[in-house]
Amino acid sequence: MDPALDFNMYSRIQPSEGWVLLLETSAREVFEVMLGTELTQMGEVEVPLTAHCTAMVGLAGRLCGVLSLRCTAETAGCMAAKMLGSEVGAAEYTIRDAIAEICNMVAGNFKTKIPGLAEGCMLSVPSVITGKHYQMHSLADGERVEVCLSFDGHPLWIGLHLDR
Numbered sequence: 001m002d003p004a005l006d007f008n009m010y011s012r013i014q015p016s017e018g019w020v021l022l023l024e025t026s027a028r029e030v031f032e033v034m035l036g037t038e039l040t041q042m043g044e045v046e047v048p049l050t051a052h053c054t055a056m057v058g059l060a061g062r063l064c065g066v067l068s069l070r071c072t073a074e075t076a077g078c079m080a081a082k083m084l085g086s087e088v089g090a091a092e093y094t095i096r097d098a099i100a101e102i103c104n105m106v107a108g109n110f111k112t113k114i115p116g117l118a119e120g121c122m123l124s125v126p127s128v129i130t131g132k133h134y135q136m137h138s139l140a141d142g143e144r145v146e147v148c149l150s151f152d153g154h155p156l157w158i159g160l161h162l163d164r
Helices: 019-035 073-084 092-112
Strands: 053-061 065-071 121-123 127-130 144-151 154-162
Touching (some): 019 154, 065 073, 065 092, 092 127
Antiparallel strands (some): 065 154
């Protein structure tokens, strides 16, 4: 069949209950391979309204929304150091590049775990917000999936904000 005539190819994929586990698994795999670190369950941690670093990757196509990675500046620095095999204290632009790339890899890994999504969903170029006084507001009017994991004892939030 001609792909231009296959309307199922363009229909939206609806989130399921298992996506929390898929999101967590995607993050764990990326951190193990790229940073040599095992993420663990964080337990009961209040999700802060603000964070020091937020990396975001947009999703468009069969799944529309934003995948985000939020953490403290200290955690972002540790992630960059492990990813680059250097000492903590890298330049700020290096830290931004590292967390952007990690977020991008988690988004790419996540979309390959859902049948039909790998080729039916495009990822945007990652964006990073840093600072102490900001709040992230997703304009996506849909579901939100978020998991809090421990990266070397520090909380790390991976979120998926979906448009309807």
